[in-house]
Amino acid sequence: MQIYLVGGAVRDKRLGRPGVDHDHVVVGATPEAMLAEGYKAVGKDFPVFLHPRTGEEYALARTERKTGRGYHGFAFHADASVTLEDDLARRDLTINAMAEDADGRLVDPYGGARDLETRVLRHVSPAFVEDPVRVLRVARFLARFAPLGFTIADETLALMRTMVEDGEVDHLVPERVWAETRKALAEPRPSAFLQALRACGALRVLFxxxxxxxxxxxxxxxxxxxxxxxxxxxxxxxxxxxxxxxxxxxxxxxxxxxxxxxxxxxxxxxxxxxxxxxxxxxxxxxxxxxxxxxxxxxxxxxxxxxxxxxxxxxxxxxxxxxxxxxxxxxxxxxxxxxxxxxxxxxxxxxxxxxxxxYPQAGYLREAFAAACAIKAAPLVAQGITGTAIAEAMKRERVRAIATLKATHA
The missing domain is CATH 1.10.3210 (Hypothetical protein af1432)
Known part of the structure; x- marks a missing residue:
């Protein structure tokens, strides 16, 4: 059994960025061997396990084969004969297809380190076209890394256009489109997400x-x-x-x-x-x-x-x-x-x-605070009851805002 750190953690470490998730690939193991070591099985479609102490994910090395349209149209194969290179080959971008062994040595069969240095988002293999979610993922990664000077490789953008033209993007389910869009909007440069989707024709289809x-x-x-x-x-x-x-x-x-x-x-x-x-x-x-x-x-x-x-x-x-x-x-x-x-x-x-x-923001925050300062208790103490309380509060709130407005005149 050999264990490797893979994907985003390796990429971000080499970029000098803090890593959030630590994913691992296990080569030469079986589900039974993982369970015997105390790992907890959580994968439904393929064997994924949680470490008994850290809770981090450990997935058996696997390959995948296209069986139909869309995100779910895949069959997975995982056993002790699948190599690390086989597993990395199914990943989307070269910068996400690197691994480190237990001693921190880099395993980089597809040139991810070179593409990190040259700031390029490049697909790993022609199998990229089999998963339409990758169109959105590449656009999202551009939204994250464009401030660092990253661009999409011409040949990768060409494949993204092909996926749109072939109708693969039409089969994306709403939940996946929203999940990737939501993440892209939380990145430093969301405009790059829009630009990438527009460049390949996907913006017209999805948005x-x-x-x-x-x-x-x-x-x-x-x-x-x-x-x-x-x-x-x-x-x-x-x-x-x-x-x-x-x-x-x-x-x-x-x-x-x-x-x-x-x-x-x-x-x-x-x-x-x-x-x-x-x-x-x-x-x-x-x-x-x-x-x-x-x-x-x-x-x-x-x-x-x-x-x-x-x-x-x-x-x-x-x-x-x-x-x-x-x-x-x-x-x-x-x-x-x-x-x-x-x-x-x-x-x-x-x-x-x-x-x-944008002084409007400060003014409206003050106006809202003034309106919120109006309470019902003093009005009730004056003998106001029932629906008249709401009407009186509205009058007092308008008066409070008017008093504030006079100070901004």
Whole structure:
């Protein structure tokens, strides 16, 4: 029995990045031998075991064979005769197909170390085309490593295009698309995810609502970048800067402007009512990908309300309170900061405006705090009862916001 550290842990160690997961491959063993050593079996489709003390994953070396369409169309083979090189050959990218033995010696049959040095994401073998999830994974890895100078190898991008043209991507189940998208939005440069998918044609298949934004013009005085698709890329990157690792903020940033693709051509480059037009496509893509409920709800609210937030200083105190009520903020106060982060990313995600202050956020946070300071107890002490309490609280909240607004005049 020989045990090797494999995959991301080896890659990240050589990049000088902290490793999170430590996966291992076991060569020359059987399931019975693993169980005899105290490992706990957890794999359903192939033999994977948990270490009795560390809880880390140890998988028997295996090969795989394409048997049908999509992610589940594979048959796996694992026994003591499968070599480490056989196991590494089934992996997606060369930088993920390296291993280390117990003494820390590198095993690198497919040139992963070289591709790390030259900053290239390159497929291991032609079998890459057999798993459509790899299109999304390569795009996600680019979102992680683009800040380090990584690019996708031309031949790998060509294979990704082939997979799209052959319809393999059509067979991706919503859960896998969402899982990879969610991870990509939590990476440092989510725009690279969009760019990679667009370059191979997958964005049009998986996210037609986002693909439709490219080429749609905006008013240059507000959007120096002009192109709505480019603006979306800048917004998701700004969201990743303002809220690192937060895929909820990233998702809301990604879909906040979908209504601009529906603006009648004769109205361009203006986008009157795009926030209302955007609700239907935001809802559609959330339902199609089966995104979590809060992602779906907050993204719809961000779509509807982001222009109101931008105009915060122009709003009447009663309208500011209505904004909070539409958010259901008094029951879910975290939504205020979340909406403001998305709106700040929208405002600063524009060409040359990345360092622009966004005072609306501070003002609305103060306004919400002022509204939250109004309590029912003093009103009850005045003899107010029943439904009149809610009406009185609303009046007092509007008055508190108006008092604050006067200090910002």
């Amino acid at each position: 037609p609502e986002i693909d439709a934004l490219y080429g749609v013009p905006q008013r240059a005085e507000f959007h120096p970048e002009v192109d709505t698709g480019v603006h979306t890329e800048m917004v998701v990157d700004m969201a990743a800067t303002l809220a690192p690792g937060d895929d909820l903020i990233g998702w809301c940033a990604l879909v906040h402007d979908l209504g601009k693709a529906l603006t009648p051509e004769e109205e361009l480059p203006r986008h009157v009512m795009h926030e209302e037009r955007g609700v239907e496509p935001v809802r559609a893509v959330a339902q199609r990908l089966r995104v979590p409920n809060e992602h779906a709800a907050l993204s719809e609210l961000c779509c509807r309300l982001h222009l109101l937030v931008h105009r915060a200083f122009e709003l009447k105190p009663g309208t500011v309170l209505e904004l909070f009520e539409k958010l259901d903020a008094f029951r879910k106060p975290a939504r205020v900061d979340q909406l403001l982060l998305v709106c700040e990313a929208d405002k600063r995600g524009r060409l040359g405006l990345g360092d622009t202050p």
